[in-house]
Amino acid sequence: MTDPAPMIDIRNLSVTFNRGRKPVKAVNGVSLSVRPGEVVALLGESGSGKSVTMRSLLRLHPAGTTIEGTMTVAGRDVTGLSKRELGDLRGPIVSMVFQEPRLALDPVYTLGRQIEETIMRHEKVSRAEASARALALFRKVRIPSPERRLKNYPHEMSGGMLQRSMIAMALACNPKVLLADEPTTALDATVQIQILLLIRDLQREYGLSVIFVTHDIGVAAEVADRIAVMYAGRIVEEGTVSEIIHAPKHPYTQGLLGARVELAHGRDRLITIPGAPPDLTNMPSGCAFSPRCPVASEPCHTRVPELVSQGEAGRVACIQYA
Amino acid sequence: MLAYGLKRLLHVIPVAIGVSIVCFMLIHIAPGDPLAAILPSDASAELQAEMRSFYGLDKPLPVQYALWAWRALHGDLGVSIASGRPVLGEILSASINSIILAVAATMIGFTFGAVLGFLAGVFRGTWIDRIASAISMIGVSVPHYWLGMVLVIVFSVRLGWLPAMGGGPGGSDGKAVGWDYLRYLILPAITMSVIPMGIIARTIRSLVADILAQDFTQALAAKGLLTGQIMRHVIRNAAPTAISVMGLQLGYLLGGSILIETVFSWPGTGFLLNGAIFSRDLPVLQGTILVLAMFFVLVNLVVDVLQSAIDPRIQRS
Numbered sequence A: 001m002t003d004p005a006p007m008i009d010i011r012n013l014s015v016t017f018n019r020g021r022k023p024v025k026a027v028n029g030v031s032l033s034v035r036p037g038e039v040v041a042l043l044g045e046s047g048s049g050k051s052v053t054m055r056s057l058l059r060l061h062p063a064g065t066t067i068e069g070t071m072t073v074a075g076r077d078v079t080g081l082s083k084r085e086l087g088d089l090r091g092p093i094v095s096m097v098f099q100e101p102r103l104a105l106d107p108v109y110t111l112g113r114q115i116e117e118t119i120m121r122h123e124k125v126s127r128a129e130a131s132a133r134a135l136a137l138f139r140k141v142r143i144p145s146p147e148r149r150l151k152n153y154p155h156e157m158s159g160g161m162l163q164r165s166m167i168a169m170a171l172a173c174n175p176k177v178l179l180a181d182e183p184t185t186a187l188d189a190t191v192q193i194q195i196l197l198l199i200r201d202l203q204r205e206y207g208l209s210v211i212f213v214t215h216d217i218g219v220a221a222e223v224a225d226r227i228a229v230m231y232a233g234r235i236v237e238e239g240t241v242s243e244i245i246h247a248p249k250h251p252y253t254q255g256l257l258g259a260r261v262e263l264a265h266g267r268d269r270l271i272t273i274p275g276a277p278p279d280l281t282n283m284p285s286g287c288a289f290s291p292r293c294p295v296a297s298e299p300c301h302t303r304v305p306e307l308v309s310q311g312e313a314g315r316v317a318c319i320q321y322a
Numbered sequence B: 001m002l003a004y005g006l007k008r009l010l011h012v013i014p015v016a017i018g019v020s021i022v023c024f025m026l027i028h029i030a031p032g033d034p035l036a037a038i039l040p041s042d043a044s045a046e047l048q049a050e051m052r053s054f055y056g057l058d059k060p061l062p063v064q065y066a067l068w069a070w071r072a073l074h075g076d077l078g079v080s081i082a083s084g085r086p087v088l089g090e091i092l093s094a095s096i097n098s099i100i101l102a103v104a105a106t107m108i109g110f111t112f113g114a115v116l117g118f119l120a121g122v123f124r125g126t127w128i129d130r131i132a133s134a135i136s137m138i139g140v141s142v143p144h145y146w147l148g149m150v151l152v153i154v155f156s157v158r159l160g161w162l163p164a165m166g167g168g169p170g171g172s173d174g175k176a177v178g179w180d181y182l183r184y185l186i187l188p189a190i191t192m193s194v195i196p197m198g199i200i201a202r203t204i205r206s207l208v209a210d211i212l213a214q215d216f217t218q219a220l221a222a223k224g225l226l227t228g229q230i231m232r233h234v235i236r237n238a239a240p241t242a243i244s245v246m247g248l249q250l251g252y253l254l255g256g257s258i259l260i261e262t263v264f265s266w267p268g269t270g271f272l273l274n275g276a277i278f279s280r281d282l283p284v285l286q287g288t289i290l291v292l293a294m295f296f297v298l299v300n301l302v303v304d305v306l307q308s309a310i311d312p313r314i315q316r317s
């Protein structure tokens, strides 16, 4: 936490969407930092604001979205960047792998074209050189018969191969930071594992800083050095993998782990904490988890708990530890 | 692509046969004896019988159809009752004029429609969208004859810039190029372009909005592409549908210009058809409808094949 130069440093990030009738507070004061070469898993149920946090780092939100707080990536203040500077950040410094490769790739361009285009946008290289680099990238992500595959359109490839292509594209300009937004969720179980291993290998090889978004605590434990647990737009607990797995402090984290144990034989990823996450247009005044919390007490419903340090590097936002 | 084209061509054959049967039946469904238009009402029974066998009307219907279709296939659509000239020649020169008009109108309509629709889609919900959508709305709802007359009043009568009617100087059949001929084309082409403009604008607006809402456009931004480069992807994704809509509009225009051609006395197939209806010129009527219907089938085929060439997903799946 006290590292002098984190690769990613998010402080008090809040994101509000103003498009609909009521403003949606999707992220409410997230602070997170990632050191060079570190992998942090951002864990939470669907709708907890993980993707919104990721997109904030690239400022990909629609016009009219309010972003508060500060975000620094590789020494750059992301919130203050001009359009042009943002374009130069996206790709060579930070890149993103999306959840659904089939939807995240342009259906009418070949994969080769899409990778070449990325390289040529950021570097002054010839088409031939970009194409040679694309081939090398396809080899790197272990796509069989890469020459042929580069000429394929997205609809001609399987989900796993597409996700490999996305990863290749994300690495095309040698970024320092990789944002992986549930990169394995849309894939079959066996393919999931292969992609996880691939990302981990590449992360080590390139020394990437990674934020790996997932709703599967098992996946988080597999890939990450640290885990940050997110609930209703806030980080409720953060710590090393072993702290979170062996000694979860926040009742929500405990619930996630309990749910996992209960369903271990079914291999179902459904999370079975009773109740549902709060309505983001109408957040409860206290701890957002309090309506579902088995140990909630009176003050939980009125006071938002701070994220405070616990143990070595862990932090937790719960009144029990305040 | 070639194989796909051939496959589609095979599908076209039964359609073409069906269309020709309908055209053939027109004469037999239309009230009155087809001979009545040709013969004087006091013609002798002998002459009637002679003409009946001359035109093959004494044979059973399927045989008549086969003979008619056989002749049509060889370019013999009979002789115009009104002018005495071969129907095919009349249709050909009228078709050329109609094609010129339809192509000009489609080009104008597509250019303006694409620009309006693209702007409306990109700036959806803003004033740009509202203005563009209002223009395309007016385009599809304004009556042709009204717009045609307004244009004539303004540009021909008041300003005297452009001729009000005809296909060219000296009633030419429009095969020459140059300003002298182009002048005659402008007003009818503009009048004809407003509907395709409106339809194309609306199609492209919703296409562009859909494409921009898809994940991949965000992914393109996430890899640092500039707005112009992203728009190139959007256009490339919208192109197959936009082109097929344009092709269909062109097809509609080729067949549906009776009103405009009559208002401007533009010597195309619509004008020919209109004349044939009023002079009860059955061979011309039948031949024109047949040619127009076949043309429409062909336009659909071409659009389909072109679309599959542009969009890699169509023919393979």
Ligand SMILES: Nc1ncnc2c1ncn2[C@@H]1O[C@H](COP(=O)(O)OP(=O)(O)O)[C@@H](O)[C@H]1O
Pocket (backbone or CB within 6 Å): A017, A019, A024, A026, A044, A045, A046, A047, A048, A049, A050, A051, A052, A053, A062, A280
């Ligand atoms: N562009 C947007 N406009 C309005 N609401 C949004 C937008 N993007 C996300 N949200 C809302 O923000 C919340 C968090 O979404 P998200 O970050 O995608 O969740 P997840 O943790 O599953 O990735 C959801 O309720 C979602 O509906």
Ligand SMILES: [Mg+2]
Pocket (backbone or CB within 6 Å): A047, A050, A051, A052, A181, A182
């Ligand atoms: Mg998500």
